[in-house]
Amino acid sequence: MPELKMPEPLHVVGRSVQRSDAAAHVTGRTRYAGDYTFPGMLHLRMVRSPVHHAMIRAVDLSRAERVPGFVRALTWRDVPHNVYTILGLIGVEPEEEFVLAQDRVRYKGEPIVAIVAETEAAALEAVAQVRLDLEELPAVFDVEEALQPDAPIVTHWGSNAFMFEGHPCRRVRFGDVEAGFAQADHIVEAVYNSSPIEHAPTETTGCVAVPEADGRFTVYTNTQALYFSLDNTAIILQVAGKRLHFVGGTVGGGFGGKVDVIVEPIATLAAMKTGRPVRYVFSRSEEMQVSSTRSAWRIRIRDGVMRDGRIVARKVTSYADSGAYSRQTPYALTKHAANAAGPYAIPNVSIDAYCVFTNRTPSSAMRGFGVTMASYAIEVQMDRIAERVGVDPWTIRFVNAYRNGDMKPHRKLAEDATLIETMQAAAALVGHELTDEQRAMTSAPRSPGPEGSPGGEAAAAGSRAAGAPASAGAPAAPASTAEGVL
Amino acid sequence: MGSRIVSFELCGREVEVLVSPMATLQSVLRSQLGYTGTKEGCRQGGCGSCTVLVDGEPMMSCLLPVEDVEGRRVTTIEGIAPVAGLAPIQQAFIEKNAFQCGYCTPGMVVLTKTLLDHHPSPSRDEIIDALGGNVCRCTGYAPIIEAIEAAAAGATTDAGRDAGDWPDPSGER
């Protein structure tokens, strides 16, 4: 048998290593998407809806076409597969976003006509000369109003709620939440709201699409999702993926705001139709108004809590404002539903998480989307519970924290729980004195019988047996009778 | 109004460009001269990513008609580094991890250059004040302020070291 050679010793893990792009960044030599220029490059600017919701009666391009430097206008008729959904790549349905608006606009700033011109100034002038004949429709901007029977319908299929496997919301059912409330000493209820948040990257979203001599198209883009963008562009343009070569990896700030596929398909289409390189880079105001935001959320939480701080029932009804189209928001709701009980062992949980369509700017990915706002709501709720029940806020969290082996409401076993250890470390760092019981706790799996100090461990152990009275020695097995849908 | 020729000194060399009326220095630098180190975060004076020096004073090039620099001395990020290697300010930005995406960095470095030219040892408050027009969405400013302090103190490990001399990730430091 040949002798196995030792691999090279590791030099990087555990060390600070100089970033390979550092010298280029400080000398201005990094090339971002918008820094590429090519001979004969055209500029694309978009005609956008000035209103939140309207039928498009007519679009008059005649004056725009006479602007010196005008090269071509693109409308929905030019887009081979105009109705798509970004997450179609992972099986999400239905296709519902219009690359260019057809008969209706659903949010302010929705693209209607792309203008390609010799200079940016000519493109902007031609955009200003396009005449839109719009019939404004009532618009809806609130997630709960959008779900009322008489609300204006935003989508093209007739419902303002995204359907999750036949349900108008992503659902989790665990234990018996009503029985939990009946048994509780306190009911703590609150509603948590958040506004949309714009990523506001310093570099705006953009790309340059270049036709190559071999019939392929090279697209220099600042997308955060290179192959995702390439695949969606191939679908929208109905071309083989091998005809597209996306060059990326240099992103001037993204934070989730550059994972949607907004500029590449239309710039590439314009390059195909004109045979020339096309630059499409958002202005700052486009970045702020039409690029996706973090969703606005409304989260209603109702908790049943025992005198000692154990949460025995939690009902969460959440609404994420998807804006006019789904983009990545349905996925956020699934993550949200899996996390809306927090890192806590609660025996009876019911979660309804709605992805709601309104006439606001489409929302999408942003750092931990779906989970971030759940964490915000839950942790404020934990403090609220502490105040109401008269228990120290640290204690509330220690008493309810997951242990390894606990079953989460969406039927995943907790396998890497570290909340207790993290809180212990955090307490040490901020100089907070923990009780002996809290110091002795670990995330180790609960044992079936009483363990550790009777107060902390056993009481918490009791809290996770579905619907069971808070007795030490409650069975540690998951609530196997609980019926759940995710 | 027709186009006209504007000449100025750009990073030590004379340039002459044919510009359309009211073209900004930023667009001429980026689109006509290929100096894309000057960035465009907003093109409305709100972010500082387009900062250049005109006769040593910081200006937002997106707000500056190129005619205004006729006969003047313009320094962009491309003119900050010595012929080989990095200026101490650039070194300091790297050592203090004063950037993530890097898009604000050229403007920050150019601004730091003029700040330290005028005030070789600025106070922290003076640094914060000087940075008022330059936006960084990624880094959180503290590392940028520390980099400027380090540059002012001459506290970078090896100022002016050749850019190619950075520790090889696969080797010893």
Ligand code: FES
């Ligand atoms: S691009 Fe000039 S200040 Fe933002």
Ligand code: FES
């Ligand atoms: S490093 Fe990204 S904007 Fe400053």
